[in-house]
Amino acid sequence: MSRTETIEEFYKTKLNWVPDNIRREIGHFNVFKLDDFVGCHSKPIPYSRKDYFKISLIIGRNKVHYADKVVEIQKQALLFANPQIPYNWEQIDEQQSGFFCVFTPAFFHHFGNLNNYEMFRPHGNPVFELTDEQAAKIKAVFERMFEEINSTYTHKYDALRNLVFEILHHTAKMQPAQQAEKQHTDASHRIAVLFLELLERQFPIEDTRQRVILRSASDFADQLSIHVNHLSRAVRKTTQKTTSDLISERLLQEAKILLKHTDWNVSEIAFALGFTEVTHFNNFFKKKLQLNPTQFRSVSIS
Numbered sequence: 001m002s003r004t005e006t007i008e009e010f011y012k013t014k015l016n017w018v019p020d021n022i023r024r025e026i027g028h029f030n031v032f033k034l035d036d037f038v039g040c041h042s043k044p045i046p047y048s049r050k051d052y053f054k055i056s057l058i059i060g061r062n063k064v065h066y067a068d069k070v071v072e073i074q075k076q077a078l079l080f081a082n083p084q085i086p087y088n089w090e091q092i093d094e095q096q097s098g099f100f101c102v103f104t105p106a107f108f109h110h111f112g113n114l115n116n117y118e119m120f121r122p123h124g125n126p127v128f129e130l131t132d133e134q135a136a137k138i139k140a141v142f143e144r145m146f147e148e149i150n151s152t153y154t155h156k157y158d159a160l161r162n163l164v165f166e167i168l169h170h171t172a173k174m175q176p177a178q179q180a181e182k183q184h185t186d187a188s189h190r191i192a193v194l195f196l197e198l199l200e201r202q203f204p205i206e207d208t209r210q211r212v213i214l215r216s217a218s219d220f221a222d223q224l225s226i227h228v229n230h231l232s233r234a235v236r237k238t239t240q241k242t243t244s245d246l247i248s249e250r251l252l253q254e255a256k257i258l259l260k261h262t263d264w265n266v267s268e269i270a271f272a273l274g275f276t277e278v279t280h281f282n283n284f285f286k287k288k289l290q291l292n293p294t295q296f297r298s299v300s301i302s
Contacts, residue, residue, distance in 0.1 A: 007052045007104055027107030029160050031145040034058065034098035053114065054081040055167060056100035057130075057138050061092040064127050071127045076135045078171060080119040080126040084204060086257060087126075099142035101164065111161055115197075117168050128171055141166055191231060192238035195220050199247065203254055205272045208264055212251070212274035217243040252288050255281075259293055260300040266293045 011018045056079040064071045066087035118124040145163050148156045202212045221228040235243045258269045270281035286292045
């Protein structure tokens with residue numbers, strides 16, 4: 001399987017050096033021009049999970065592969081990558097430019113939970129196509145990041161966090177108004193968030209010895225010490241989906257990732273995803289996609 005790339009490996013591969021402060025308690029942040037990493041001599045980005053966050057302004061036609069999806073960027077877009085979801089992107093046009101910043105989870109410790117933002121959620125949208133005006137605003141923020149990181153200002157890393165938040169909030173405002181209206185602040189919303197956090201905590205699957213344990217609404221209700229009907233109502237009210245739908249969607253997403261990007265056999269994948277019998281996994285998969293796992297794997301890699 002494509003393994004998780006560490007922040008140290010990113011520096012070694014791309015720059016042949018590793019900053020001294022890479023694992024300090026405050027976390028790590030850096031910003032780069034994409035132009036220095038693309039072109040005919042650039043190394044392809046492997047499809048993998050990272051142990052760091054990355055925000056990229058990509059200018060040029062590209063294909064972004066993330067989780068089990070492929071998105072084609074026609075002109076320019078923001079790409080938000082988090083440690084949970086594997087991704088890579090391939091350039092279509094030779095002419096590419098842009099910026100990106102990388103930071104470890106520790107960089108935002110005590111400064112907010114980035115996973116609360118739509119673009120970093122497992123079921124969220126990490127790719128945002130931009131108009132020329134939007135791209136110009138984001139470009140200006142990245143240019144301010146360069147000014148800050150090269151300055152001698154004592155609190156420059158606080159300022160850099162603010163600039164990251166500026167990009168996040170600017171992007172969040174691009175969401176359709178009806179999505180914002182769905183954000184509840186009541187008890188149902190809090191329960192749904194706890195459910196989704198518990199669900200996502202079981203992923204990614206990176207070893208055949210891992211096993212998904214929480215697989216039913218009752219399992220999650222027991223963990224949260226609430227009645228299963230209470231959980232189901234809260235999740236349905238907040239997400240407009242059932243708990244079973246969300247669990248199945250996440251299992252299917254991980255199944256597709258494992259089938260496409262590992263050489264594990266179907267039995268190993270079925271076990272890791274918590275299926276007691278491989279036939280149960282085959283039936284589950286075929287019901288969702290009208291293909292069995294072996295057929296999906298052959299189509300995906302052909």
